[in-house]
Amino acid sequence: MLDRTAVAVTIPLLSVSVLRCYSQADQKRGSVVPNDKQWTAPLIAIAVDLAVFTVLAGRFVVLLVERGIEPDLGSLALPGGFLSTVDEDLTRAAMRELTEETGLDPGQVHLEQLATYGTPDRDPRQRVVTVCYLALTPTPGTPAAGGDARHADWYPVEEILAEPGQLAFDHAQILTDAVERARSKLEYTTVATSFCGAEFTMSELRRVYEIVWGRSLDARNFHRKVLAVPDFVRPTGAQTTRNGGRPAALYRPGEAWLVQIPILRARHEGARDVH
Amino acid sequence: MLDRTAVAVTIPLLSVSVLRCYSQADQKRGSVVPNDKQWTAPLIAIAVDLAVFTVLAGRFVVLLVERGIEPDLGSLALPGGFLSTVDEDLTRAAMRELTEETGLDPGQVHLEQLATYGTPDRDPRQRVVTVCYLALTPTPGTPAAGGDARHADWYPVEEILAEPGQLAFDHAQILTDAVERARSKLEYTTVATSFCGAEFTMSELRRVYEIVWGRSLDARNFHRKVLAVPDFVRPTGAQTTRNGGRPAALYRPGEAWLVQIPILRARHEGARDVH
DNA sequence: TCAAAAGTGTTGAGATTACACCCATGA
DNA sequence: TCATGGGTGTAATCTCAACACTTTTGA
Missing domain, CATH: 3.90.79.10 (Nucleoside Triphosphate Pyrophosphohydrolase)
Structure with a gap:
């Protein structure tokens, strides 16, 4: 690769007058004149x-x-x-x-x-x-x-x-x-774990989907679906009762990125709103 | 919106020496000094x-x-x-x-x-x-x-x-x-028609998928799947025998863009290669 | 008559949803 | 004991790939 400092001086730069020139619609072309070996482009x-x-x-x-x-x-x-x-x-x-x-x-x-x-x-x-x-x-x-x-x-x-x-x-x-983009990424990737902390329960992960999509999900089916994706999440072995009720297993994000079978098939009819 | 020509002169532009300055890694910051009301940025x-x-x-x-x-x-x-x-x-x-x-x-x-x-x-x-x-x-x-x-x-x-x-x-x-991007867009959108001419048969459209994906598709299921998507294609009423065999109906692209149910579910196992 | 392509019908395997039911904790 | 959330089992339903079968042309 060439030395940058040396290259820089060979590049014709915009002056105020050249920029003025660019700005006039009737001179769209030709406002930068490429000379033999040099190389020109508007700078933005x-x-x-x-x-x-x-x-x-x-x-x-x-x-x-x-x-x-x-x-x-x-x-x-x-x-x-x-x-x-x-x-x-x-x-x-x-x-x-x-x-x-x-x-x-x-x-x-x-x-x-x-x-x-x-x-x-x-x-x-x-x-x-x-x-x-x-x-x-x-x-x-x-x-x-x-x-x-x-x-x-x-x-x-x-x-x-x-x-x-x-x-x-x-x-x-x-x-x-x-x-x-964020909403559709949830469907086909494991990116939802990025919204959770280092360790999370299934229901905390499910909450992410529910909140971002604005609809409720069946907790039981969600649970199985996530576990069905190889290395979506990894159990830490620990449990927590921070959400009340029966202790829930804690998970860490896994290495999987793409989810073959979408977490929820797109169906915008019978979905109940959340909140 | 302000007059461009007038604005241009108020914007500090890079000179050769300033560009040199940018190129030196030890001066990453501070190479453009913002003054009170003016507005600076490296130009690229x-x-x-x-x-x-x-x-x-x-x-x-x-x-x-x-x-x-x-x-x-x-x-x-x-x-x-x-x-x-x-x-x-x-x-x-x-x-x-x-x-x-x-x-x-x-x-x-x-x-x-x-x-x-x-x-x-x-x-x-x-x-x-x-x-x-x-x-x-x-x-x-x-x-x-x-x-x-x-x-x-x-x-x-x-x-x-x-x-x-x-x-x-x-x-x-x-x-x-x-x-x-092109391959995955075929799955969820009707963009494949962009590869066809103004009028095409089902098998010509199917050929597009087969060639881009490099795998064969069941002609019969494909046919039904495309017709199941509302306004994916519109029949012109005309027929052609340009591909041999029984005359095929001609279609024009429809207005639909997103395909709810993917044309083919991702399954990269039993797929036979084409060509 | 035959080969080739177009198009329809059917069926079994597998996926999905909806929900009954049980578990483990705190209050 | 009860409320709350966690987790498993299962049956009805839906979807889809596979393929048998019919149709219509050209050679």
Whole structure:
């Protein structure tokens, strides 16, 4: 690999005047002139945004910040920020934002790329392309505000989706996509354990599904279905009575990721609502 | 929305020296100093790459170009390129590349975002973040080379995946992800019709599944399963004998997108290979 | 008449749901 | 002893893959 510092100087960079040039629709093409051996491309600001979910007090909640700067000052927004350097890896940036916001141990969270949003006018200040990540975590401590954010807190997903106008930029769309992804991931993967602590009972795991999907599940069938998936969960051998009633076996997450037979077949008819 | 030209001048831009500064690992932070009201971020080159698939002569094939410039001159690569201007929409850029490469009518193709790849050293020249798209098309005419590409052609997916070293950059990973996405999308959506022409028979549609999945399906059960999905396909009323044997009804794609009951339940045991 | 492809009917194996029933604890 | 949640057993139902069988064409 070439030396970065040496390479950098061979790359024509945008000047203010070139950026102006780009912005004029009648000069879409030709605003960057590739010369013989050099290599040109418009340079754009890249952000990383996070849709962080957890289950808190029986509700499916998302981490949002209250914007402390314009535009959309005072609106709610997904936490996020720009790459800290041109060399920062995308996933690393997402992880950095996540630990900054939640203080969580990265080993406890599930983090996956959701999608990239890059409509030219999604940020009124400048062209910003944002790579969004989905994060599922066990309930963490109090989230910390910082950077552009005045305040960070957990908000029930249903309430935010019911009033999407509260969200800044195109974050309503991103949140919708993230919720859909999270819900469907529960069906085909073992990711639900990411919402639980290190050890959990069957009913605690079932609660996760019930809360995220907003419907009740048969505790007995659920129990068998989870145990039928090889290495979905591993018994610790210990028991707990923290939920009352008969002592329940404690489990730890297993190594399995894909669930062959979905935990619940999609059927949106006779499902009773939970809460 | 603010006037772009006016905004541009208020944004601190990278100079060559600032970019150099970013490249030095010991100065990761602090290389951009945010001042009071202004707003800073590292600027990065954004590319759009395409994994274009079709079914050609009974094979599942992908469109690849032979690179005409360094690095990886002579290697195969996914077609793609940089945004043509800082204001170009990501999806529009993908569509532009697609029509440039295949000459297809955009109405005929299925185009969806796959993922974004941004490992800092994935391109040895400079930091490049590439937003990749998955495209599924009916068999088009001869693909056209152009830009960085010496030559563009369709290559059987199996053969390329068997020798991933032929691919430039991280395109082997991208292709793997794209193939996986394409295969699983067939199971839960009606996207397979995107591989067929405007009108097709049941066995032609079934062939798509067989070729992409690399396994044979029971023609009779397939037939019923497709018709069981509301508005998966619509009969045109016409028939054809182009495949020999008894005349087959012709269908057009319907409006349905999601298939509630997967076309084939995942079971990778007793499946016979096709071809 | 035969081969080949299209399309319908049926059946047995297996999966799934709904729920009866028993277990173990705390209050 | 009772309420509460944990966990097992089972029967009716549903689904699906497998395949026998009929239909309609071209050669």
